[in-house]
Amino acid sequence: MRAIVTCECCSHRQAVARAIRSPEAFHVVCHECEGVLRVEVTADDLSTAQKSVGRSRKARV
Ligand SMILES: [Zn+2]
Numbered sequence: 622m623r624a625i626v627t628c629e630c631c632s633h634r635q636a637v638a639r640a641i642r643s644p645e646a647f648h649v650v651c652h653e654c655e656g657v658l659r660v661e662v663t664a665d666d667l668s669t670a671q672k673s674v675g676r677s678r679k680a681r682v
Pocket residue numbers: 628629630631632633651652653654655656
């Protein structure tokens with residue numbers, strides 16, 4: 622699946638440039654504000670196979 626991540630800081634939406642095939646968590650950098658977003662993909666997300674993850678959080682670095 623392809624995930625769309627919405628930044629909680631600036632609400633910028635961006636596509637995750639990697640294919641997600643199994644539940645995992647990773648970080649992406651917002652292209653707008655350069656904030657680091659933690660993205661969690663659960664088995665549920667994968668089974669519903671939606672394009673949207675909607676679970677991004679601002680991570681502390
Ligand atoms: Zn942002």
